[in-house]
Amino acid sequence: MKLSNEVREAVQLRAHGACEYCRLPQEASILPHQVDHIIGRQHRGSDDVANLCLCCVHCNLKKGPNIASIDPENGAVVALYHPRKHSWHEHFSAARDGTIEGLTSEGRATVQLLDMNDEDRARLRALLLRRNRYP
Template sequence: MSLTNEQRQIIHELASNCCEYCRIASDDRLSKFQIDHVIPIKHGGSDDTNNLALACLKCNGFKGPNVAALDPLTGHATKLFNPRRQRWDDHFLLNADTTITGLTPEGRVTVEN
């Protein structure tokens, strides 16, 4: 798949140039950002902008082709956080030491990944 420059620009704007999973800003020169498929193509996801999210290399690498993982608290299979459908603040807490705590099953599996 290849995305158009226009699609990339839309995603950067929607994401306010921050990783949509860990909220790190993309003007950090150490990190080069990628466009992540929220639902990977192999799981039926599309190149539609509502299936695309901006992700730093770390988050995109951890996430890989996964759409779900086991909640470390309950052991239940849980879908990963979807930045196009869910609000970050509802699912995560940014700690003073810049680590992130998952507040919900979706938040926990996304952080644990």
């Protein structure tokens, strides 16, 4: 079932137009941000706004239906960062060079799975940081 425009708008407003994983502002992206099912439909995740988040195209493609990954520091299988249940600043930190550091197991696994520190993405974030437009 397709999400209603009302639901999409509510998700965008709640997120203040920024990707809820990498925090990229919509205005810094050529492609429109998408609405992501945090727990994917194939895992029986609902269409309720409590299971939705705003997501840039890059994060959404990398996340796909994943709900867990591996902490690169200790090899543990952990649940991904959950934008509705977790606080971004507890799990991530953005450095001046534009890279995002995972501060927890969930944060590190999410940074790695979503390839948040891809060179182009980090460079764009560094540029936005210098202009006080990030995060």
